[in-house]
Amino acid sequence: MAIGEVLRDHGDDLRTEQLAAVIEAAIDCAAHCAACADACLEEGDTALTRCIRADLDCADICAATAKVVARAGASGAPWLELVRVCAQACANCAEECEQHAEHHDHCRACAEACRRCEAACRELLDAVG
Amino acid sequence: MAIGEVLRDHGDDLRTEQLAAVIEAAIDCAAHCAACADACLEEGDTALTRCIRADLDCADICAATAKVVARAGASGAPWLELVRVCAQACANCAEECEQHAEHHDHCRACAEACRRCEAACRELLDAVG
Amino acid sequence: MAIGEVLRDHGDDLRTEQLAAVIEAAIDCAAHCAACADACLEEGDTALTRCIRADLDCADICAATAKVVARAGASGAPWLELVRVCAQACANCAEECEQHAEHHDHCRACAEACRRCEAACRELLDAVG
Amino acid sequence: MAIGEVLRDHGDDLRTEQLAAVIEAAIDCAAHCAACADACLEEGDTALTRCIRADLDCADICAATAKVVARAGASGAPWLELVRVCAQACANCAEECEQHAEHHDHCRACAEACRRCEAACRELLDAVG
Numbered sequence: 078m079a080i081g082e083v084l085r086d087h088g089d090d091l092r093t094e095q096l097a098a099v100i101e102a103a104i105d106c107a108a109h110c111a112a113c114a115d116a117c118l119e120e121g122d123t124a125l126t127r128c129i130r131a132d133l134d135c136a137d138i139c140a141a142t143a144k145v146v147a148r149a150g151a152s153g154a155p156w157l158e159l160v161r162v163c164a165q166a167c168a169n170c171a172e173e174c175e176q177h178a179e180h181h182d183h184c185r186a187c188a189e190a191c192r193r194c195e196a197a198c199r200e201l202l203d204a205v206g
Numbered sequence: 207m208a209i210g211e212v213l214r215d216h217g218d219d220l221r222t223e224q225l226a227a228v229i230e231a232a233i234d235c236a237a238h239c240a241a242c243a244d245a246c247l248e249e250g251d252t253a254l255t256r257c258i259r260a261d262l263d264c265a266d267i268c269a270a271t272a273k274v275v276a277r278a279g280a281s282g283a284p285w286l287e288l289v290r291v292c293a294q295a296c297a298n299c300a301e302e303c304e305q306h307a308e309h310h311d312h313c314r315a316c317a318e319a320c321r322r323c324e325a326a327c328r329e330l331l332d333a334v335g
Numbered sequence: 336m337a338i339g340e341v342l343r344d345h346g347d348d349l350r351t352e353q354l355a356a357v358i359e360a361a362i363d364c365a366a367h368c369a370a371c372a373d374a375c376l377e378e379g380d381t382a383l384t385r386c387i388r389a390d391l392d393c394a395d396i397c398a399a400t401a402k403v404v405a406r407a408g409a410s411g412a413p414w415l416e417l418v419r420v421c422a423q424a425c426a427n428c429a430e431e432c433e434q435h436a437e438h439h440d441h442c443r444a445c446a447e448a449c450r451r452c453e454a455a456c457r458e459l460l461d462a463v464g
Numbered sequence: 465m466a467i468g469e470v471l472r473d474h475g476d477d478l479r480t481e482q483l484a485a486v487i488e489a490a491i492d493c494a495a496h497c498a499a500c501a502d503a504c505l506e507e508g509d510t511a512l513t514r515c516i517r518a519d520l521d522c523a524d525i526c527a528a529t530a531k532v533v534a535r536a537g538a539s540g541a542p543w544l545e546l547v548r549v550c551a552q553a554c555a556n557c558a559e560e561c562e563q564h565a566e567h568h569d570h571c572r573a574c575a576e577a578c579r580r581c582e583a584a585c586r587e588l589l590d591a592v593g
Contacts, residue, residue, distance in 0.1 A: 082573040083496050085503035100499070104491040109470050112487070112534040116472035118387060123379040130281035130376065133391075134274050138288065140527060141270035145263050147499040152259035153302070155294040159267065162291055165284040173282070186469040211444040212367050214374035229370070233362040238341050241358070241405040245343035247516060252508040259505065262520075269398060276370040315340040388539035392532050396546065399528035403521050410517035411560070413552040417525065420549055423542040431540070 084147065095201045096146055099160065102190075102197035103143040106167060109190035110136035113174065116183035128173045128184065135170035138163050139194060146201075157202060164198035167191040213276065224333050225275055227326045228289065232272040235296060235323035239265035242303065242316035249310070257302045257313065264299035267292050268323060275330075286331060293327035296320040342405065353462050354404055356455045357418065361401040364425060364452035368394035371432065371445035378439070386431045386442065393428035396421050397452060404459075415460060422456035425449040471534065482591050483533055485584045486547065490530040493554060493581035497523035500561065500574035507568070515560045515571065522557035525550050526581060533588075544589060551585035554578040 081097035114132035117125040142163040150156040174188035210226035243261035246254040271292040279285040303317035339355035372390035375383040400421040408414040432446035468484035501519035504512040529550040537543040561575035 079573065080492075080495050080499055083499040083503060083570045083577075085499075085506045085570065100495050104495050105467075108467050108487050108491050108530055108534065111531045112467060112470040112472075114391075115388070115535050115538075116470060118384050119472045121381040121384065126376050126379065127281060130277050130373070131283060133372075134277055134281045134283035134285070136531070137270045137273045138283070141266045143495055144266045144498045144523070147495070148259050148263055148502050151502075152256060152263045153298045154260060154263035154267070155291050155298070156263070158287075158291045158294065162284050162287045165287065169282045169284070183470045183472065186466065190470075208444065209363075209366050209370055212370040212374060212441045212448075214370075214377045214441065229366050233366050234338075237338050237358050237362050237401055237405070240402045241338055241341040241343075243520075244406050244409075244517070245341060247513050248343045250510040250513065255505050255508065259502070262501075265402070272366055273369045273394070276366065277373050280373075312341045312343065315337065319341075385539060388535050389541060392535055392539045392541035392543070395528045395531045396541070399524045402524045406517050406521055410514060410521045411556045412518060412521035412525070413549050413556070414521070416545075416549045416552065420542050420545045423545065427540045427542070 084149075092204065095197075095204050096149055098197045099146050099194075099201050100143045102194040103139040103146070103163060106190045106194035107136045107139040107143070109187045110139065110170060113183045113187035116181070117177075120181070125177065128177060131170040131173040132187065135166045135191060138166040142198075157205065160198045160201055164195045164202070167195035167198065171195065213278075221333065224326075224330045225278055228275050228323075228330050229272045231319075231323040231326035232268040232275070232292060235319045236265045236268040236272070238316045238319035239268065239299060242312045245310070245312035246306075254306065257306060260299040260302040261316065264295045264320060267295040271327075286334065289327050289330055293324045293331070296324035296327065300324065342407075350462065353455075353459045354407055357404050357452075357459050358401045360448075360452040360455035361397040361404070361421060364448045365394045365397040365401070367445045367448035368397065368428060371441045374439070374441035383435065386435060389428040389431040390445065393424045393449060396424040400456075415463065418456045418459055422453045422460070425453035425456065429453065471536075479591065482584075482588045483536055486533050486581075486588050487530045489577075489581040489584035490526040490533070490550060493577045494523045494526040494530070496574045496577035497526065497557060500570045503568070503570035504564075512564065515564060518557040518560040519574065522553045522578060525553040529585075544592065547585045547588055551582045551589070554582035554585065558582065 110132040171188045171191035174184040178185035239261040300317045300320035303313040307314035368390040429446045429449035432442040436443035497519040504516045558575045558578035561571040565572035
């Protein structure tokens, strides 16, 4: 995957690199969250209900963020505010999944994907904000 | 459409009503934006490029917001912050579309859908925030 | 909601009407399915696991269908095949939800939204196919 | 990215591997298509209108496919039919982008992502169908 090649020129290489990092991390996180929600459902344990919801919220927010970041605010839409919401949603989902990481590999792997996306969002915010 | 019937109990009727209003307005807005983007593309006028991007950003954010609001923060995710971003994205898209509303019916109708969604989001934020 | 106003001209009024009907029914169905999945989760009953998955599959397929139908095949993409898949996903979700409709209002209302979307898809397929 | 770790057990390692390959390729393709659509818009060339629509259709279909494949038909939804539609949408977008690949790097990279996703879908269909 080298999404940076596809992004139109965003003024400097550094910024393009950070946009690409958010897009890649967000779609990866969305996929992990969708799969983790399904694996949690399979466990049949109501203690995981909040985790399933965190997965679904995070997946929806990450998927939207990846697409909006590809347009990088050229529309005037509040894209950096969305990136901030995405970082928070990822942190929230990671915290949920981390509580079950010892017992469920899917939660452990999902938490890691969430933390990677949170970090990518924060690096973009630091650079652009 | 009576999405309020499907929402689980959120504590009081008023709140459920406002949640349902955001979900309905957001999905309606997402559909209008997707269709307006396509109609703008058909015009073949580069003056509409920013409008197309505003449509696409708004459609993605509204679609995510509708789904996240259906879970209403039960996951701990920053759902009200997302509703705030959604209101801003709708206002931005409405402003773009309003500039072309005189010449393009699709922009006029899309701007109206965006303003309805912006209003529904702000009413929820006023009630819950 | 009058999405037909926003759709670019698709050759005749009838067809535009049927496209608009699918878009409206599909986004309505996606919202019902997202809300029903959340309400089913709240029940804490593992007998609803298959229903939750049907809701989530149907929501994802309907949301994509609404957006693709707004472009109505102008790209060469297999849009009518997607409409056919959407009709099947809606029928499947309706069958699941109907089994729980007596006990859960959210499943009853969701099944109705699924049947409306299935019907709209089949009318478009009959007219265009 | 190692989405295979997060997928619940799907009966045998081979199948899990192929499911994971589709999910990864589909989300990668969706991101490339979203970015390519935006880069094409930036070109301001109406000869790219069909390509932009192919990108948007492919992005929406791939994103839905990734999420539905994570549930792998456990709901009864027509998931393999969706994978087939996804392969066709990817082939269509690749054909469009390949026509512009000589002049636009974003189209070249996007066409490659589409071909990878098409291949992953076909391998899953061959194995499971």
